Amino acid sequence: MTSINLCICGEAGQGLVTIGQLLAKCLVRAGYHIVVTQSYQSRIRGGHNAFFIRVGASPITAPVGPIDLLVPLNEESIEIHRGEMAADGWIFRDADYGMDGDRNLPVPYASFGGGIYVNIAAFAVTGCLLGLDTSLMEGMVREAFGKKGDAASEKNLSVLARTVEWAKNLDIDFKGLPAPASPSRRMMVNGNEAIALGAVAAGVRCGFFYPMTPATSIILTLIKHAREAGIVMEQAEDEIAAVNMAIGASFCGARSMVATSGGGYALMTEGVSLAAMTETPLVIAIAQRPGPATGLPTRTEQGDLEFVLHGGHGEFPRAVFAPGDVTACFALTVKAFDVAEASQGPVFILTDQFLADSYRAVEPFTWPEATGNPAERDREISPEDYQRYALTDDGVSPRAFPGQSGALVVADSDEHTEAGHITEDLRLRPRMVRKRLRKMARIREAVVPPVFSGDASPELLFVCWGSTMGAVEEAVETLRREGRRAAMLHFSQVWPLRPGDFMDTLESAEKVVAVEGNATSQFARLIRRETGFAITRHVNRYDGLPITPGFILDGIARMGKGV
Amino acid sequence: MTSINLCICGEAGQGLVTIGQLLAKCLVRAGYHIVVTQSYQSRIRGGHNAFFIRVGASPITAPVGPIDLLVPLNEESIEIHRGEMAADGWIFRDADYGMDGDRNLPVPYASFGGGIYVNIAAFAVTGCLLGLDTSLMEGMVREAFGKKGDAASEKNLSVLARTVEWAKNLDIDFKGLPAPASPSRRMMVNGNEAIALGAVAAGVRCGFFYPMTPATSIILTLIKHAREAGIVMEQAEDEIAAVNMAIGASFCGARSMVATSGGGYALMTEGVSLAAMTETPLVIAIAQRPGPATGLPTRTEQGDLEFVLHGGHGEFPRAVFAPGDVTACFALTVKAFDVAEASQGPVFILTDQFLADSYRAVEPFTWPEATGNPAERDREISPEDYQRYALTDDGVSPRAFPGQSGALVVADSDEHTEAGHITEDLRLRPRMVRKRLRKMARIREAVVPPVFSGDASPELLFVCWGSTMGAVEEAVETLRREGRRAAMLHFSQVWPLRPGDFMDTLESAEKVVAVEGNATSQFARLIRRETGFAITRHVNRYDGLPITPGFILDGIARMGKGV
Amino acid sequence: MVTLADYGEYETAWCPGCGNFAILNAVKQALVKADLAPQQVLFVSGIGQAAKLPHYLNANVFNGLHGRSLPVATGAKLANPGLVVIAESGDGCNYGEGGNHFLAALRRNIDITLLVHDNRVYGLTKGQASPTSPEGFVTKAQPLGNPSIPFNPIAVATVMKAGFVARGFAGDVEHLSDLIVQAISHRGFSLVDILQPCVSFNKVNTFSWFKERCRKLDANHDPTDIHAALEVAMAEEDEIPIGVIYQNDRPPFEDKLGLTANGPVKTGETERREAFEKILSAYY
Amino acid sequence: MVTLADYGEYETAWCPGCGNFAILNAVKQALVKADLAPQQVLFVSGIGQAAKLPHYLNANVFNGLHGRSLPVATGAKLANPGLVVIAESGDGCNYGEGGNHFLAALRRNIDITLLVHDNRVYGLTKGQASPTSPEGFVTKAQPLGNPSIPFNPIAVATVMKAGFVARGFAGDVEHLSDLIVQAISHRGFSLVDILQPCVSFNKVNTFSWFKERCRKLDANHDPTDIHAALEVAMAEEDEIPIGVIYQNDRPPFEDKLGLTANGPVKTGETERREAFEKILSAYY
């Protein structure tokens, strides 16, 4: 087995996320690769949640369907997931549950401590059978429960020890994983944390928000580090306030961001337009969930692409990044701040619940030497005749900040003069329109081109964007193993597009399939709008779950012989 | 001369709109055709406003540039418009203004009454020289000022009489217009009024709004007639409230609408998504003005097309109408209500400041026999097992209203069961997605195809949408008179598009030019996205002023020999 | 006679021990006491734990967007004034995201009842401070403690002369259901702010914290006396008065618009056509 | 020494006779009295006639969206607490479209000054009722008269224990400019609601209507006494008290966040990098 798909599940409030995180971190420390998928409902207690860890000794990039190891924290969970078990999958379940049949291991949780210690015991059994070092697990328990006072820590450690003792003596045919390659030191981070850390690296100074799943953890991560990093974070009264606060802060020189999901973004669109008109840098992170309206608040989808491309009235430049994995979440957030500052306007980071919540083992994030303050023009400011909207060749005007130089800074949401004052001069208007649009060139220069991988002259080319990258990558690998010339073209920046970056690839492929987490193939439409190239084959998922390699392969299979 | 372009202008607050309206109405009653363009600033007093009436004995459809007759109400106005005068244009100006040069008529306003009566005198001189019957003007003055008590009316009438007496004896070479064809009885209506009257005809029951130029007069017109028509109108605390109120009212069975401009619409997008998810009919009228942000609040633009096409998170059907003239404003508003009801979701009427404020002489609006309540399925409701979101073949579920039948009606912004209750059933989700999207078929069936006019096999085809229709029409006529094979393809519904309706036309034209009141050719991009057809020639205007035939001809000329 | 059974029993998605269960009971009891059949009632809610309530009884329901229950309820009532319209949502929904609608509702005085489940926290999004959270309230989003002071809905509603202003407690279902009956029967805008323990995220304002403090208003409190009402509304929290705090007989919004129970949804086609033809005459 | 000349003289787009001219004078005088140079001050406004004011003086200016001056001002102040931030807009902007931000500002008590030009009407959009328009106020949009009762910003700010609550009158520039000076110097959120005649659209609350009613508060009014303040705030309109109505010394928001005048914009790259490396250590 090259990877094991592990599912810890039960009711909300049972602490399964804690077990999952501890286990995942141990696996990462042991040198494994992981892809975590969190499945939860819009409620605090009860219902059914699951924390999937797919773990591999060599790199893996996508969630998969069949469960190799189910760790149910309640009986109902077994019913729910029974149908998803891999043929040789195992269920590690409480010995008290009535259950028969093969490949299920009754675990005498009560005997290890019971009650709230079931979680630690489940962690221990699972870790043990996956081949984790006991000392690694002990260290993790100490880190996690040490603060609670020695007593708690000791109790947890003794449950751990007892469970490990029991598990070590088991003799079942559960196939563990080979030892990973000599483990480099890596971080365990999910998409939302990576965005927050990217913002820290980019020098974010202020963040504003109104809580909204699945974006909230971007904010909570920033808040966790705010004191240390000297960042001001404020919960706004609504999303409209959040975006306007960010604009106010950015106007005063603070790199600023907001984070939300589709519905909150809807309320921010007027502010996006304001950022554009006042030429104020603004970074907007949007973690998508299925809509319309409240939709499925805790699930995943890629249904807001077109809304993000076009939200806000009037015409203005913008950039939209769509990271394909956790590492890209970090790097593209840094870049988003730079592009926002270089183009003095709104820039988006578009992810989704799957990626937001998906922990991965990643190479250590590094301080982006190149960032800081690319607004090199600030130096040219002469306070006496400073004009915030001076008409320049590239449309970018020198940016001064109130109270930070002798210059008075005047910004206006109305059409304005170079000095920033409201105007009704209709001859000036088109010049200002063109000035703003000219900044698109700066954005275009900095575009992250799509990444191509797979067969060099593919008969089957998958086009995808954002979080589906890993699933497409693995589907391509499978197809290639089956002897097909398959390849992937993944866009981690979906706007603007530079056809020169990818048209050859598109046109040389025999068959092109767009893979999107939505029902209407929004990115394929965009490609056609920008290039004329019509993609006619589509794999779409819109049931709230992430796209897996299997889903793609099934989709291809359903397309029949021709594909 | 086939038409006269008349410009009455001065400061805001001088009453020039009143003169303009009275004159325009007289002209309509006399059987003339008119195209009114209102040019005003975002202020209440002072500044410079203008009321243009282009008048013709035979049909005219567009505003034009050169002024044939300038009626300045202050001296500054002469300076402002001097450069726009036609070669044989006349200025009728106060005798007190110091001015020399040809073709300007000093009018001794003070001698007719002066003060507030200057307006009536200006009306009288202009009317007289345009050849209006004195009795027609008298009737108009009586209608307009009769209510103010006999004294006021008499005084106005005497100023009118004195001015007419003076004007009759003038001998200047100002060329009037031929008498119009035997005048049928027509209405004088502007775009916003036509939308309001269309809503009344469609049976609108509730309207909600937050004031926003240039949409406010849709609302004010509805309010004027609300009592008579039994319509409930309420000014909301903000646009978010307005759209949610409309959804609440519509949910209870009242045909409902909101009207706003781009910035207000931005705030409504979350509500648009709500209407879609709850499957509640909603008509949204958007009168565009130049953006981004506050932009030029009293000017015109077609810059919000893409935002209207994509506003609201998640994926759902919508229809977008873009009337080309005042008559279409009426008819398409009626249709918008029907389509909203048939598809149980949001439908847009997209106009702009130019059309909103442009008075025209139109054939009498008629009661739309076919409308009323097309929700034929309401009859099938059985209260016991009523399900608001029953999965049907065409995606349209029977619609019951709270308290109006025995059925309990449950609507939900979350993904829901057929019964309307919140669900986390991920197998049901895709079925509900497809159900909602299936309703697109109903919208598609009802699409208003684009209108083609001009040379049957054109070498030069203009593609346009919305309010630019008239200007394109006249530009085409001019080009044809010059011997060119020119034609127009005008879209009064911009979404959805049915390529079958127009691809032959597009493909058979030698050269295609898109004419749009924006800077980024949004409609041309949409055409490409939907058909692959790339329009490479563009006429764009984005200075806040309406597109005129002359602007188009100039644009063509600038494209050089090839075009 | 309407019975509790008419309003059904449903599974909920709330945490065991949540104050919402008691509020649900109180609401059902109130509807029965008021002898309102499910068909007569429309519940409008936003998004949040509280806002799920209407899914757990039989009635007409519009479960809309977070923060927007009041405007939907307002539109519904204007379209069909014959309906009993109840807006039901959390403190975050009504005083946070929807604060502007709350202010406008106070001014409008439309005949709807607003039930606010005031658990002083954002429950559904896992425990951030809400507008009514105490100053200093520590959460993951406010690790240094809530830097703002709490919103006082009762005081604001009272100074704005709302039609009916009451405070209830989820720990006293009988009393609460009486308040709801009164709120529904009041013609005009009625606010019932309901103190609700959230066992998962509010460890400060717990059931016993509320229980110790809540005191039914004195029988001789005169809710029509705005000064007395303000006194109560501004009281410090060592004693929390519950009951009808303020009430007046300002005419409801519908009266000012001249609406009858029929409302605009009931106009016939013939009347509409006649009106249309008459209206057109002004445009010739 | 700052002088009036530092703040310049500009052409305006207001109607002759508008109360805004007097407010502009009062604002300039206040800045001079407070000895604030244009560079130290940031004006943030929304959209409306009032909101144009910052274009008519020398200062840092952010003229944003209708209704959104307070959040922009809040963000600006948090980014650079060293700035004197003044939010300036109309009654529609602040109590209508922006009502929710007004409520939040009262709770936050951030050190900004809010000047509301309260002409009780939507001026720029040509005369619809605003949240402070009198009940029954007739406009083209409210031909039967405004069906809502007016918003009472003073009373709401007072019951919400805003830091500084004052009412001024455009007809008394001297008094108004003093109020503005006090508002600016108050550490915390300061509201000055300014009664402003609109000659074009408010024919009810005219200059003389206000003039007849406005009375400076008694010298012995104690603004720190919330009961006295509420009495004043709830007074009927036959006498309209102007002056500082309520004031307290709640710590401003910035203090609770531990912000100094430097604020987050001033952190150096080395400090940021060190923090970053330290933060990462939690993820291994």
Ligand SMILES: Cc1ncc(C[n+]2csc(CCOP(=O)(O)OP(=O)(O)O)c2C)c(N)n1
């Ligand atoms: C526009 C928008 N922003 C944010 C959210 C996320 N959200 C859902 S419920 C909620 C808070 C709920 O708090 P409250 O209204 O007090 O209800 P409770 O859960 O405490 O009953 C938030 C912020 C949303 N659904 N929509």
Ligand SMILES: Cc1ncc(C[n+]2csc(CCOP(=O)(O)OP(=O)(O)O)c2C)c(N)n1
């Ligand atoms: C989102 C949005 N809605 C509506 C408008 C239109 N609008 C501009 S100013 C204004 C009202 C202004 O009233 P107020 O704030 O009282 O200012 P005043 O003009 O009376 O000084 C409105 C509704 C807008 N600009 N933006």
Ligand code: SF4
């Ligand atoms: S989170 Fe709080 S409010 Fe929500 S159901 Fe649980 S206890 Fe109740």
Ligand code: SF4
């Ligand atoms: S409309 Fe009123 S508020 Fe606006 S400038 Fe004129 S008088 Fe002043």
Ligand SMILES: [Mg+2]
């Ligand atoms: Mg709550």
Ligand SMILES: [Mg+2]
């Ligand atoms: Mg105002």
